Amino acid sequence: MARMPSAERRRQLTEAAIRAMARDGVAKTTTRSIVAEAGLSLSVFHYCFDSKQALVEAVITTLTDQSVSVVQEALRPRDTLEETVAAGFRAYWDHVRAHPETHMLTYELTQYALREPGFEHLARRQYELYGEAYAELIEQLRGAMDLELRVPVSVLARYLAAMTDGLTLNYLVLGDAAAWEDILDTVTTHIAGLVR
Amino acid sequence: MARMPSAERRRQLTEAAIRAMARDGVAKTTTRSIVAEAGLSLSVFHYCFDSKQALVEAVITTLTDQSVSVVQEALRPRDTLEETVAAGFRAYWDHVRAHPETHMLTYELTQYALREPGFEHLARRQYELYGEAYAELIEQLRGAMDLELRVPVSVLARYLAAMTDGLTLNYLVLGDAAAWEDILDTVTTHIAGLVR
DNA sequence: AAGGGTCCGGGACAGTTGACCTGATACCTG
DNA sequence: CAGGTATCAGGTCAACTGTCCCGGACCCTT
Numbered sequence: 001m002a003r004m005p006s007a008e009r010r011r012q013l014t015e016a017a018i019r020a021m022a023r024d025g026v027a028k029t030t031t032r033s034i035v036a037e038a039g040l041s042l043s044v045f046h047y048c049f050d051s052k053q054a055l056v057e058a059v060i061t062t063l064t065d066q067s068v069s070v071v072q073e074a075l076r077p078r079d080t081l082e083e084t085v086a087a088g089f090r091a092y093w094d095h096v097r098a099h100p101e102t103h104m105l106t107y108e109l110t111q112y113a114l115r116e117p118g119f120e121h122l123a124r125r126q127y128e129l130y131g132e133a134y135a136e137l138i139e140q141l142r143g144a145m146d147l148e149l150r151v152p153v154s155v156l157a158r159y160l161a162a163m164t165d166g167l168t169l170n171y172l173v174l175g176d177a178a179a180w181e182d183i184l185d186t187v188t189t190h191i192a193g194l195v196r
Numbered sequence: 197m198a199r200m201p202s203a204e205r206r207r208q209l210t211e212a213a214i215r216a217m218a219r220d221g222v223a224k225t226t227t228r229s230i231v232a233e234a235g236l237s238l239s240v241f242h243y244c245f246d247s248k249q250a251l252v253e254a255v256i257t258t259l260t261d262q263s264v265s266v267v268q269e270a271l272r273p274r275d276t277l278e279e280t281v282a283a284g285f286r287a288y289w290d291h292v293r294a295h296p297e298t299h300m301l302t303y304e305l306t307q308y309a310l311r312e313p314g315f316e317h318l319a320r321r322q323y324e325l326y327g328e329a330y331a332e333l334i335e336q337l338r339g340a341m342d343l344e345l346r347v348p349v350s351v352l353a354r355y356l357a358a359m360t361d362g363l364t365l366n367y368l369v370l371g372d373a374a375a376w377e378d379i380l381d382t383v384t385t386h387i388a389g390l391v392r
Numbered sequence: 393a394a395g396g397g398t399c400c401g402g403g404a405c406a407g408t409t410g411a412c413c414t415g416a417t418a419c420c421t422g
Numbered sequence: 423c424a425g426g427t428a429t430c431a432g433g434t435c436a437a438c439t440g441t442c443c444c445g446g447a448c449c450c451t452t
Contacts, residue, residue, distance in 0.1 A: 003398085003399060003400080003447090003448060003449080004399085005398090005399090006398085006399080009399085024311075025307075025311035027223055027308075027311070028311070030438080030439060030440080031439075031440060031441085032438090032439080032440095040400085040401095041400065041401050041402075042401085042402085042403095042440095042441095043399095043400065043401060043402075043403095043442090043443090044399080044400060044401085045440095045441095046440085046441065046442070047398095047399070047400075048399095051440080051441080052439095052440065052441090104307070104310070107303075107307060108307055110365075110369065111221075111300070111303060111304055111307070112223075114300070114368070114369065115220075115221035115223070115224070123369050124369060124370060126369075127366060127369045127370050128370070151378070151382050152378070154375070155375065155378045155379055155382060156382075158366065158375055158379060159379045159382060159383070161366065162359070162362040162363045162365070162366040162379070163358070163359050163362050163363075164362070165362040165365060165366065166358040166359050166360070166361040166362020166363065166365070167358045167359075167362065169306075169358070169361060169362070169365070170323060170354065170357065170358040170361065172310070173306065173310065173319050173320060173322075173323045174320060174323050174324070179350070179351065179354055182347070182348070182351045183351055183354060183355045183358070186347050186351060186352075186355060186390070187355070190386050190389075193386075193389070194382070199417095199418060199419070199428080199429060199430080200429090201428090201429095202428085202429080205429085226408080226409060226410080227409075227410060227411085228408090228409080228410095236430085237430065237431050237432075238410095238411095238431090238432085239412090239413090239429095239430065239431060239432075240429080240430060240431085241410095241411095242410085242411065242412070243428095243429070243430075244429095247410080247411080248409095248410065248411090
């Protein structure tokens with residue numbers, strides 16, 4: 001096995017853990033299955049990480065940042081408001097459809113963090129970052145388009161975050177792609193109606 | 197230990213398992229912790245259930261039916277539409293605030309079911325029942341109040357189910373009760389606007 | 393070229409978990 | 423009251439998992 005610095009090995013193991021967890025689920029992912037996915041020996045694991053928990057923490061922060069990037073990437077300002085909202089939902093929706101296991105894993109890790117003593121802040125951080133990403137976009141749009149909101153930015157941001165979250169989970173369970181389109185249309189017009 | 201028929205023992209163990217899982221999380225709940233919670237010996241467990249999976253299945257179906265009852269109980273028809281929606285949200289919201297661990301457990305079990313081969317149908321059933329409960333109420337209201345919907349019943353029902361689901365999860369993670377009120381107000385007026 | 397720090401491999405260990413097995417005991421039937 | 427069945431208790435087992443240890447290989451400095 002090619003030698004490489006610990007920092008890079010840690011990244012390699014983190015990526016392997018994400019793949020293994022997305023495939024098998026968090027509960028069924030062991031230190032052995034992770035190193036097998038990475039093609040390494042078990043001892044390397046505890047050379048790079050103090051414990052399995054330390055790796056899980058790395059996995060959560062990595063995946064949270066990735067998820068926030070997905071949202072930020074999707075929600076770019078466009079010409080009109082409706083267009084922005086519709087295109088944003090579409091981009092996010094495409095990502096969910098393309099990587100369902102990853103989104104599934106995100107939910108699993110949220111609950112893992114809520115249950116694991118000392119990890120609760122990681123779950124909160126994830127949801128706070130979502131809300132902030134939405135809030136920033138709304139502020140940005142408000143400035144660019146001279147919009148007047150009927151509801152506070154924080155309320156709207158949190159509503160958007162919670163709703164996309166619920167719709168995503170609903171899709172992951174029921175998997176009916178067609179229903180989503182209609183729901184997103186309804187929500188899009190709703191959002192558009194909340195501004196002047 | 198008092199003797200009792202197997203069926204009742206099964207119910208007793210199922211209840212104990214729900215308490216243990218809500219307290220410690222699904223992953224950390226073992227057959228031993230369940231029988232300890234029930235005050236029984238380990239052998240009783242495998243006398244009443246073929247396997248741990250069989251018990252988890254009983255837990256899931258029991259809890260799903262309970263959750264659906266909560267929704268049905270909350271969403272009773274009132275005088276006006278807005279009143280019905282607002283009161284329904286309030287009743288549901290009160291239940292979430294009073295029993296956060298139970299709702300948390302519901303999410304955990306959904307993911308357990310999705311990951312466990314042969315259990316996927318239990319997760320789907322749960323979300324289908326939610327949707328049906330909402331759809332039935334909408335139909336009922338439409339008949340009683342002579343409403344005309346701007347969107348199909350199925351779309352509205354699924355939107356409501358997904359949105360409450362997302363909001364609940366958001367609350368369980370961030371726990372900010374105040375924000376909920378405003379969001380529910382926004383959603384209530386939205387729903388009211390979707391009918392004529 | 394030698395030595396020390398960094399990285400990797402295989403093996404081992406203790407704890408836990410789901411499952412099972414053998415008896416013992418209570419309840420019911422006839 | 424006797425026999426049989428249903429219910430319970432304790433002990434045991436095999437498998438798995440996280441963690442750790444020790445020896446060896448590699449690489450960089452001096």
